[in-house]
Amino acid sequence: MIGFFGGSFDPVHYGHLKTARAIKKELKLKQLFLIPCKTPVHKTNLQFSNKQRLEMLNLALVEFDDLQVDTQEIDRQNASYTIDTLKQINKDYLNEEIFLIMGEDSFNTLEAWKNYQQFGNYAQLVVLPRLPLVKGSASYKKVYFAKTPLVDISSTQIRSKIRNQQDLSGLLPENIIKYIKKL
Numbered sequence: 001m002i003g004f005f006g007g008s009f010d011p012v013h014y015g016h017l018k019t020a021r022a023i024k025k026e027l028k029l030k031q032l033f034l035i036p037c038k039t040p041v042h043k044t045n046l047q048f049s050n051k052q053r054l055e056m057l058n059l060a061l062v063e064f065d066d067l068q069v070d071t072q073e074i075d076r077q078n079a080s081y082t083i084d085t086l087k088q089i090n091k092d093y094l095n096e097e098i099f100l101i102m103g104e105d106s107f108n109t110l111e112a113w114k115n116y117q118q119f120g121n122y123a124q125l126v127v128l129p130r131l132p133l134v135k136g137s138a139s140y141k142k143v144y145f146a147k148t149p150l151v152d153i154s155s156t157q158i159r160s161k162i163r164n165q166q167d168l169s170g171l172l173p174e175n176i177i178k179y180i181k182k183l
């Protein structure tokens, strides 16, 4: 049982990391991979480059050594859709049960994702609760709603604090805060 948690991680924060750790325990997953996207399909402008987002994810693994990073989307030539990544994962992990993990806000946009009806052929969908709590509009069946804690942190909030030179402590690991300050 292996979990995959995709995102822009622009930057990665405790909302991703603590819930990833919690769902790994809840489902007793053998491994959980964070997959940073290349050019996000639903987001046009990223603050941090592919390289910087990856470096920050690697710094996060110092504290979260139970998590891993999968660079397949960043390494790929072209921007890829989740369905392509799921197909690749199924090739790479034959006979392994695959879990696709996402926050509730992402889940609520699922109908806009390419071939989302096929996701269930490749993975079990897992949805993490997220603030603000907006109960699902997506009509997707066969979803597991996680019991993970609510962590009220977003990358948007962090980017805004960076712009306004506000304190970032408690929102993401200290070594990433130091990294951002040096940029």
Ligand code: ATP
Pocket: 006, 007, 008, 009, 010, 014, 015, 016, 019, 101, 102, 103, 104, 105, 106, 107, 128, 129, 130, 131, 150, 151, 152, 153, 154, 155, 156, 157
């Ligand atoms: P932004 O504020 O830029 O939209 P974000 O904080 O939502 O970014 P993403 O990298 O876009 O972070 O999210 C990747 C995945 O992690 C998405 O499925 C998202 O729903 C989920 N996620 C992000 N923050 C949290 C959180 N605090 N709790 C649970 N899931 C989260």
